[in-house]
Amino acid sequence: MNEHIDSEKRHPIQVVAKRTGLTADVLRVWEKRYGVVEPARSDGGHRLYSDQDVERLALLHRAISAGRRISRVADLSLDDLHELVREDEDAAVHRQRTIEPGLSAAPDTYVAGCLEAVETLDAVKLEKSLMRAAVALSAPALIDDVLAPMLALIGERWEHGKLSPGHEHLASAVIRRVLESLTSAVMPGPEAAGLVVATPSGQIHEFGALFVAAAAATQGWRVIYLGTDLPASDIADVARSMNASAIGISLVFPMDDPGIAQQLSELRSEAGPNMPILAGGRASAAYREPLEAIDARIITSVDDLYATLSAIENDRVAA
Numbered sequence: 001m002n003e004h005i006d007s008e009k010r011h012p013i014q015v016v017a018k019r020t021g022l023t024a025d026v027l028r029v030w031e032k033r034y035g036v037v038e039p040a041r042s043d044g045g046h047r048l049y050s051d052q053d054v055e056r057l058a059l060l061h062r063a064i065s066a067g068r069r070i071s072r073v074a075d076l077s078l079d080d081l082h083e084l085v086r087e088d089e090d091a092a093v094h095r096q097r098t099i100e101p102g103l104s105a106a107p108d109t110y111v112a113g114c115l116e117a118v119e120t121l122d123a124v125k126l127e128k129s130l131m132r133a134a135v136a137l138s139a140p141a142l143i144d145d146v147l148a149p150m151l152a153l154i155g156e157r158w159e160h161g162k163l164s165p166g167h168e169h170l171a172s173a174v175i176r177r178v179l180e181s182l183t184s185a186v187m188p189g190p191e192a193a194g195l196v197v198a199t200p201s202g203q204i205h206e207f208g209a210l211f212v213a214a215a216a217a218t219q220g221w222r223v224i225y226l227g228t229d230l231p232a233s234d235i236a237d238v239a240r241s242m243n244a245s246a247i248g249i250s251l252v253f254p255m256d257d258p259g260i261a262q263q264l265s266e267l268r269s270e271a272g273p274n275m276p277i278l279a280g281g282r283a284s285a286a287y288r289e290p291l292e293a294i295d296a297r298i299i300t301s302v303d304d305l306y307a308t309l310s311a312i313e314n315d316r317v318a319a
């Protein structure tokens with residue numbers, strides 16, 4: 001049992017969000033819809049959580065990341081949740097080991113191998129290394145621990161003149177192919193929740209959008225990937241025609257385009273007030289104000305994306 005864990009309600013929601021990796025939005029939805037924890041209220045009316053609540057929420061997050069539905073695990077006791085998460089994580093480690101015993105599971109090894117392939121302009125080696133990483137690692141680890149750091153290093157070396165536009169283009173072409181193959185390898189039925197992914201006009205960096213598409217596809221979402229540089233009204237049009245359950249937009253560069261606020265407001269008015277809009281990418285914080293004005297959720301990690309998609313899916317099933 002876990003008596004050593006404090007039951008005093010003392011942590012505000014932002015601290016709980018940081019500790020569990022869940023967003024404040026997800027915490028509120030899970031509480032309201034599934035009663036996963038019962039926070040107390042401070043004198044000012046703010047939610048306060050205990051250590052036990054934090055532990056329970058962190059376990060629920062791990063269960064969701066392993067592919068469970070919140071509606072199925074929300075009522076489990078703390079001990080049962082511990083048991084379930086241990087089982088899921090043991091199985092994942094076992095799966096990693098049994099697929100190809102010779103593969104290393106350390107993301108850094110793949111990043112180093114991929115960079116070497118880029119430096120020597122060896123597209124075949126790069127593609128093989130990325131496919132190996134895709135087999136050996138979970139989708140979030142592939143994206144967050146291999147592809148994102150690799151892109152950052154390519155960007156850095158390119159900036160310092162150590163890599164040419166040719167190197168970057170070769171890497172871009174291979175990454176695009178690998179991510180597209182991950183996305184199209186999963187073929188969910190028409191009844192699956194749909195996610196439209198694109199970047200708005202003026203945003204031509206593509207990989208953030210491709211990452212989201214691949215990550216959502218591995219969670220069983222029906223992904224409608226529209227690529228880059230599309231007027232917001234067209235993104236909303238597709239979302240409506242395809243009966244999508246959410247829209248994901250990636251904002252990377254520039255960070256100060258005055259036209260983005262207008263596009264975002266068109267996106268909201270044409271997609272309707274109830275369509276969840278998710279935003280990510282290194283420029284999303286710079287557009288926080290217009291994003292908040294249209295009630296978009298800024299997503300900061302792949303785990304956060306999974307938890308948000310799972311909450312949207314559960315809302316959809318419950319509706």
Ligand code: B12
Pocket residue numbers: 143144147148151152153154155156159168172202203204205206207208209211212248249250251252253254255278279280281282283299300301302305
């Ligand atoms: C590849 C690349 C290019 C390629 C793009 C190819 C392509 N097909 O996309 C090319 C060569 C075309 C390019 C061009 C330029 N680039 Co460039 N590029 C990059 C690089 C290396 C990767 C960018 C990328 O795709 N990032 C996207 C993802 C991988 O990262 P992220 O934004 O942090 O997103 C994370 C999460 O937020 C999440 N995410 C992203 N989107 C979303 C969306 C949702 C819904 C969710 C849930 C999550 C999510 O996924 C990521 C992983 O966790 C970066 C360096 C870097 N470190 O990022 C520079 C970089 C972005 N580029 C930069 C610049 C300056 C340019 C150019 C202006 C260069 C030039 N002088 O021409 C042009 C701009 C062209 C234009 N009109 O916009 C700068 C931007 C600086 C700044 N102030 O922001 C960077 C940072 C490089 C640098 N250090 O200077 N670039």
